Amino acid sequence: MPELPEVETVKRTLNELVIGKTVEHVEVRWPRIIKRPGDWNRFCELLAGETIHKVDRRGKFLLFDFDSKVMVSHLRMEGRYRLDPEDAPVDQYTHVIFHFTDGTALRYRDVRKFGTMHLFEKGEEWGLPPLIKLGPEPLSPSFSIEGLLADCRKTKRAIKVLLLDQSAVVGLGNIYVDEALFRARIHPLTPACALSRQDAARLHQAIIDTLSEAVRLGGSSIRTFVNSQGHMGFFQQELRVYGRPGLPCVNCGTPIKKIKVGGRGTHFCPTCQSRG
């Protein structure tokens, strides 16, 4: 499940693969992936003839920067991009194909069909869903202890639920939320408004440390993640609680517990992350 480190890794590899390529035509095999414009045929028409200048990332979204358009793409659970020669076989899980003028094609493959694509006129993407309400980037100066603390004080929701909803900070999903809360020694069910300034400061640092280390290692290859060049990440070896229920805590030896928080499987150490 791609979270910020995996999406950042995909962004970097895509920038090695597709810069300067011009779309000859777009082939949509599963129209429900295309969320904007509502008519997917229009999506194809608008991209024909456009050249990719850069691929950016905002939270877990990829932004493909074309001449006059921006395509915003979310990989959700299992979405992947690959650059293939036109004559390579296309499998049943490939749902969108960007055919380029040079005989290559960028293929979007997504077993669960959960991913989304939105196409905007350049500049209008920031004022509309899905980008409009996103919180600060965790690895930028816009992510501050004071801002995080202020957002926590607004709600009684569990801190894990707040961190997953992309409003206080972007890029965290189920894996990195559990890892960051473990590093900050905060119980995932703690009401956000109950966090002290010190808690918020530790959490802020834990989020930055966890995500930056994961980016450095090319993300986590849980289940099926590989980057757009087919390479695995290595952060899965660094996971301290996620996927380790019943195994001893790396700090204290207490068995890691698994519970449900906001409907998501949640891993934590009941000793290190005890509720104050």
Next chain:
DNA sequence: AGGGATACTCGGCCGC
């Protein structure tokens, strides 16, 4: 009004 919970999108996979 706006926070909060729920439904919805999917198909691999698990357990019975």
Next chain:
DNA sequence: TGCGGCCGAGTATCCC
């Protein structure tokens, strides 16, 4: 071997 139910990101929708 068959099959119902689970999982999950983020948006839409409903409720209070």
